[in-house]
Amino acid sequence: MLFSIFVLLLTFNSGATAQILKSSGCKINFFSETPLENISAVSEQAVALLNLKTNEVAIQIPIKSFQFERSLMQEHFNENYMESDKYPLASFKGKIITPINLSNDGTYNVEVKGILNVHNVAQERTIKGKIEIKDNQVIINSKFDIACKDHHITIPSILFKKIAEVIQVNVYAQFIKK
Structure with a gap:
């Protein structure tokens, strides 16, 4: 919802549109490491906006766009968690x-x-990352952790040894300046 409002505000502010960069092939992956099993998934369907004037960033990702090595993992991820x-x-x-x-x-x-x-x-967060600006490109990289409990994602106790309680997330977005 916040993202939609942000997009609408940017769309109607015609003077600022030259300052808005869009990355529609944003890559997000996550990794869950446990002694029994590692789980990873990746999506390249996130959309990111960067306002060069205000330094605002917005990213939105369809959850079903995450791809797993095994289809059963993907099914459990989408349906159960x-x-x-x-x-x-x-x-x-x-x-x-x-x-x-x-x-x-x-x-x-x-x-x-x-x-x-x-x-x-919704959780307020301060996330560390790196921004590289070079040759009319802006590249954002970030690695951070998300605790499942912070977002009311329940992991049955029988699966605690297979699914980590804290998931590592990596974000990569590349923007081209016009």
Whole structure:
């Protein structure tokens, strides 16, 4: 919902549209490591927006777009844990709080403060990442953890040895300046 409002605001503000970059092939993967089994999935269907003027970032991902090595894992993920039919999207909307000028080439360690919404549970988060600006491109990389309990994702006790309680998430988005 926040993402939709953000997109609408940007669309109607014609003076700012030249400052908005879009990455429609954003890659997000996650990894769950336990002694019994590692689980990983990847999606390249996330959409990300970056406002060069205000340093705002918004990302939205369809949950069902995550691809697993085994189809049974994907089925359990969507039906039992993420309830993808009920909660089809995850999103993040925030602002880069590290003072940087996104028009200058370089590599910057940054922090982004905002709202992470997973499983229809919104949590305020400060997420660390790296922004590289070079040759009319802006590349965002971030690695952070999400605790399942923070977003009311229930893991049956019988599966605690197979599914980690904290999931590592990696985000990669590439934007082209016009």
